[in-house]
Amino acid sequence: MEMTEIQFFDTTLRDGEQTPGVHFDQNEKVQIAKQLEKWGVNVIEAGFPIASKGDFESVQAIARALKKATVCGLARCVKEDIDCAYEALKEAFSSQIHIFIATSDIHLKYKLKMTQTEVLETIQEHVRYAKERFEVVQFSPEDATRTEWGFLVQAVQTAIDAGATIINIPDTVGYTNPTEFGALFRHLKEQILQFDEVIFSTHCHDDLGMSVANALAAIENGARRVEGTVNGIGERAGNTSLEEVAVALHIRKDYYQADSTIVLNETKRTSELVSRLSGMMVPKNKAVVGGNAYAHESGIHQDGVLKNPDTYEIITPSLVGVEKNSLSLGKLSGRHAFLTRLAELGYHLEKSEAKGAFQRFKQLADMKKNITEEDLHALVLSQEVEK
């Protein structure tokens, strides 16, 4: 079966910067954009140029700096937004515009105060206007997953007829689940004649903790672009973590029959850079990039990993740029892990010595959570003194 290449659209610098408390200055944005390019993402949403002078200038600086990745700017269905994005992006080697308007009843009634007919007219007018300035126009019906499906199809069809070649389906408030989101993509595939000619994209939020699963469900059902951020930063509970999607596609290639241009061994470096510049610490137990993602605690697991890492590791640490796994020594550790660690420190104990040392190690481990390198030196040396 043929592999489908999934485009990665990174919005760390736009939706990611919508994380409360996070602000990147222009230099930091350029630094992140260059690392994203190195990581292999296809499109970088560099900002929302109309939002502020600073955002405009950052998008412009990124457009000038990148040589490979496409640079994208966000715009509402407002001509000034589109003109502003055009100005910010005009020097890019490759650019796209991303225009959006909400389509759910709740947004139409309370936020936009528009009828469905008015929204369709606005989509038509502004996608056409954008198409006169950009070769590639991406359209997003905001709050798509809370939009009545019949109207969503009309909105998407209107955007395609007006010239959009990428349709992004946002789960703006993280409301959907994988079964429902997959069904929505299948419905769009049935209803939109040009489904395979245009690129359908997925953009999920993590309010119910399902954004990665939802993105993967969309990919299973025809999405060919995935939007998200590094480390999943973003508005409220955040966005789809792109590093998780990239690694899931790679590890489960057999299942998804899809791949990407992501340079996987740049993953950890990319995550660390975004964490440092955003001030958002990566939780230790976070998939793929968390500090504990390649750490083994229980004796049974440690023994298995020492015999063959495949017993308890589906991701080889070096795949994502992590130097090696770690076997933390504590009360659950077994003799195998203990003696291996001692050997790494240069202590090769006789069988009889090993037995006593292991007993003393267990006594110590009952008193403290983690046994450090210093503890191990002390343990062996005190045994030698007693001899």
Ligand code: KIV
């Ligand atoms: O979550 C959302 O709906 C967005 C749009 C601008 C695509 O970020």
Ligand code: ZN
């Ligand atoms: Zn979003």
